[in-house]
Amino acid sequence: MISLAQTALQKYGRIDNGWSFMQNNDTPATSTQQSLQENQLPLVVGVDLGGTQIRTAVLRGATLLSRVNFLTGANTQPDSVLPRVYTAIQEALDKANVTIEQVAGIGAAAPGPLDSATGIVFSPPNFPGWDGIPLRDMLAQRFQTPIFVDNDANVAGLGEYMFGAGQGSRYMIYMTISTGIGGGVIIGGKLLRGTNGIAGELGHMTIDWQGERCACGNIGCLEYNASGTSIARRANEAIQAGEGTELLTFARTMLQHSSTVADQRALPTQGVDPSTVELHMADIEEEDTRAGSTQQGEEALRVNAHTVALAAEAGIPLARAIIQHAAEALGAGFVNIIHCFNPDIIIVGGGVTQMGPMLMEPALRIVQERAMKRPREAVRIMQAQLGANVGLIGAGALVYYEQL
Numbered sequence: 001m002i003s004l005a006q007t008a009l010q011k012y013g014r015i016d017n018g019w020s021f022m023q024n025n026d027t028p029a030t031s032t033q034q035s036l037q038e039n040q041l042p043l044v045v046g047v048d049l050g051g052t053q054i055r056t057a058v059l060r061g062a063t064l065l066s067r068v069n070f071l072t073g074a075n076t077q078p079d080s081v082l083p084r085v086y087t088a089i090q091e092a093l094d095k096a097n098v099t100i101e102q103v104a105g106i107g108a109a110a111p112g113p114l115d116s117a118t119g120i121v122f123s124p125p126n127f128p129g130w131d132g133i134p135l136r137d138m139l140a141q142r143f144q145t146p147i148f149v150d151n152d153a154n155v156a157g158l159g160e161y162m163f164g165a166g167q168g169s170r171y172m173i174y175m176t177i178s179t180g181i182g183g184g185v186i187i188g189g190k191l192l193r194g195t196n197g198i199a200g201e202l203g204h205m206t207i208d209w210q211g212e213r214c215a216c217g218n219i220g221c222l223e224y225n226a227s228g229t230s231i232a233r234r235a236n237e238a239i240q241a242g243e244g245t246e247l248l249t250f251a252r253t254m255l256q257h258s259s260t261v262a263d264q265r266a267l268p269t270q271g272v273d274p275s276t277v278e279l280h281m282a283d284i285e286e287e288d289t290r291a292g293s294t295q296q297g298e299e300a301l302r303v304n305a306h307t308v309a310l311a312a313e314a315g316i317p318l319a320r321a322i323i324q325h326a327a328e329a330l331g332a333g334f335v336n337i338i339h340c341f342n343p344d345i346i347i348v349g350g351g352v353t354q355m356g357p358m359l360m361e362p363a364l365r366i367v368q369e370r371a372m373k374r375p376r377e378a379v380r381i382m383q384a385q386l387g388a389n390v391g392l393i394g395a396g397a398l399v400y401y402e403q404l
């Protein structure tokens with residue numbers, strides 16, 4: 001059924017020259033033919049529930065008819081968040097001048113782990129208080145329409161599969177690299193969910209089996225070695241060990257020009273999900289350290305992944321080495337994916353990938369050197385296309401995927 005939807009919705013040009021660092025375009029491309037095709041799809045509601053924002057939209061295919069953004073707020077308890085979700089859904093309907101009876105269903109993306117079969121959310125690390133919350137049934141009590149729930153990375157992967165870079169693919173791997181690393185795996189046109197709905201946790205594949213312990217309990221995970229959090233952690237560890245003088249000087253210079261840094265011109269950010277924006281901001285935790293003595297400043301100044309990326313671009317060896325480490329870990333992850341799944345496409349999204357060639361070229365070189373020839377020649381590794389709305393488009397795609 002998915003292939004039918006894909007055929008009907010073939011709408012984006014494909015980029016066939018390997019990794020492309022072209023900017024994503026938030027607005028789906030339009031043409032007469034494609035508008036007609038998309039018009040054949042029913043309206044759906046998409047819900048993107050995150051630690052930072054609650055986002056809702058009424059969609060037809062990849063086209064947003066309305067969009068509502070709420071801050072999730074400091075209190076992430078279900079009693080506090082759920083009423084805001086209900087309100088955000090109703091506001092999206094009202095803004096689009098649509099009633100719940102006119103939509104084919106509500107698709108919701110929520111932080112994992114969650115079981116899509118039951119719609120129950122199990123203690124996501126960034127969602128305190130959500131332990132065994134029956135999100136699907138609670139939404140169903142409120143809205144009389146079919147409700148589908150899945151984890152945010154699976155949902156984003158479905159979005160790219162149906163409406164983005166994965167169109168026409170059958171064996172597609174989606175990976176998002178931001179503060180963490182998530183994944184969505186499409187096998188033979190089907191989302192791979194696994195026994196407990198946990199399949200596709202690509203960030204927690206082992207890269208360094210004798211390495212350090214990840215928050216998940218495993219040793220040497222990809223996420224521990226290549227996420228934005230990992231890049232920042234390695235930089236700050238080096239600084240604390242006294243190896244980061246040049247990087248610190250660079251970070252201080254950036255602070256002195258913090259207005260230019262704040263408007264984020266230094267790295268392209270268009271198409272970056274707001275949930276990853278913290279990678280690009282807040283270079284320090286305590287601003288008054290900037291005028292302090294060198295010793296005190298070195299203790300208090302914390303750099304983030306964005307600063308490390310800029311420092312690497314400026315040629316600072318420590319920063320280059322840290323990005324190189326992340327890139328090579330990512331390359332090893334790609335090799336594992338290619339050998340395990342023999343995909344036709346690997347789609348990479350998330351804020352960290354905005355570093356572009358600095359991250360992707362070493363990763364692709366590892367693939368070239370290490371992956372088996374036949375599956376390597378069959379795969380394209382490409383940038384995600386849907387940009388900041390991937391969560392909402394994917395949530396809507398979940399309704400189509402489950403119903404078409």
Ligand SMILES: [Zn+2]
Nearest residue numbers: 204214216221
């Ligand atoms: Zn892990």
